[in-house]
Amino acid sequence: MKKMKNQITNAISDFFFEYETPRQVLVRNRRVGVVCRLIQLGVLAYIIGWVFIYEKGYQSTDTAVSSVFTKMKGVGYTNDKGKERVWDVADYVFPPQGDSSFVVMTNYIITEGQSMSKCPELPGKHNCSSNTDCEGGSFKRTGHGQMTGVCVNTTKTCEVLAWCPVENDHIIPDPPLLISAENYTLFIKNSVTFPLFGVTRSNLVEGIDASYISKCLHDPEKAPLCPIFKLGDIVKLSGFNFETIAKVGGAIGIVVDWTCNFDVDVRHCKPKYNFHGLYGNPTETDKARASVGYNFRYAKHYLEDKIQKRTLFKVFGIRIDIIVQSLARKFDIIPTLTAIGSGVGIFGVATVVCDLVLLYLLPKREFYKNMKFKYTDTHIQVSIMMHEQLFDGNAVVIEVSF
Known part of the structure; x- marks a missing residue:
């Protein structure tokens, strides 16, 4: 014991x-x-x-929570087949709420006075030689309406129940009807908050006041912090040709880059603007590429002699996507x-x-x-243990050199 x-x-x-x-x-x-x-x-x-x-x-990082507000300004003029028209922001921006993603109309095809009735399809949509080629009650994916089962002899196409006369979008206006859109201006208001560091910044930084905004125009060299952008400059800086993209439409991304170092004064945290062509560049060498450009349709409905009618617009435009990227650092x-x-x-x-x-x-x-x-030699270890047992009551220290 x-x-x-x-x-x-x-x-x-x-x-x-x-x-x-x-x-x-x-x-x-x-x-x-x-x-x-x-x-x-x-x-x-x-x-x-x-x-x-x-x-x-040696620094911790954080990304920002951001919000973007936009506003377009400018007036366009068209003279299509002798019909003069002035276009303002309410006519050429979709949607009109000032979102971070919107479309500016640069070209269009109008089909006026459409009403719900029966009319022949366009040549090439659904050709026929007799009524048997037109199956009544069926639809064709690229057609304009429901086939009635009648082959119209004058056009040799199937008759359809649709908004008539049907839209003919085979010929796209060239040059673009709203080529004056090049002079429109875009105002971007962006606010970012870095929750980890408790810092909130706006692209209207120190020195960007109402007086400056009223006369400035963004230039990467001379006015890099000006939040007013000319649409033609945006297109040019993204690598597009304005007349080409205005004809069939396209998409451009405006990147607002907040890369900040909060080890120095927060006044040095300022945005940088970059411009990128996203898709739909018609100048590409691959002419067989599908779905070139950007377009969509919308209609304005009205009553005429108690008959519901509509004016159909096929809109070609430049889609603007404002993308905020951020990275803040601090020791x-x-x-x-x-x-x-x-x-x-x-x-x-x-x-x-x-x-x-x-x-x-x-x-x-x-x-x-x-x-x-x-x-270590196991034989020497055994020998040491035996000596310790012999001197049970007395402490003996044995040193072994190797």
Whole structure:
């Protein structure tokens, strides 16, 4: 019992009052030393250059919650077959609510005076030679209405119940009817909030007041912070030709980039505007590509002599998508310590590589193994245990040298 008590006491004492440290062997070898230092320098360059300078591992990050408000201004004029017309914002912007995604009409095809009746299909939509070619009550995906079962001899096409006369959109006006849309202006108002840092910013930054907005026009070099954009400039900066895109339509993305460093004054957090053609560029060399451009249809309904009629518009336009991307950074002790700790851990790669070279590749690898590893002889351990049993009551310390 007394022996067991002593053993427990010694174990507790050893646990609290002894410190273990790994054995180190100093190897004087130029090749291994150079390899070790090169690896350590590489790790150090990675930690400082990539983790801290490029990736800014000493900072925490946050993305913004944003809202976008838009407003178009400008007046267009058309003279289509002797019919003069003036177009304002209520006519050429869809939808009219000032969303971050909208369409500006640049070309159109009008079919006026349509009413619900029976009329022949357009040539090429559903040709026929007799009534048997027109199945009554059926629809054709590319047709304009429900077939009545009658083949119209004058056009050699099937008769349909539809909005008549049916739309003929084979010929697209060229040049575009609303080429004057190039001079329209777009006002963008954007607000962003970074919840983690409690910072709210607007693209109407310091110095962008009502007086400045009333006379400025965005220019990447001369006025990069002006929130007023000319539609022709937007198209040009996105890589499109205005007359080409205005004919059949297309889509442009305006990216409002908020990349901010809150380790400096928040006044330096300002937006940058970038412009990208998204799809529908008709100047592409692949002329067989399907669905070139951007268009949609809408109708204005009215009553004439108690008969419901409509004017159908096929609208070709430029779709504008305003995209807000953001990334804010600020110093934080937790990611800093995490980056330092991971970097220190990577330093162990040099030791692993050098140990592999020492123990398995160099000619004197057996010598280095003997220097690095300390082997114990099990027979000597048994002998020591026997001596301890012989001197049960007295403490005997035996040192064995190898």
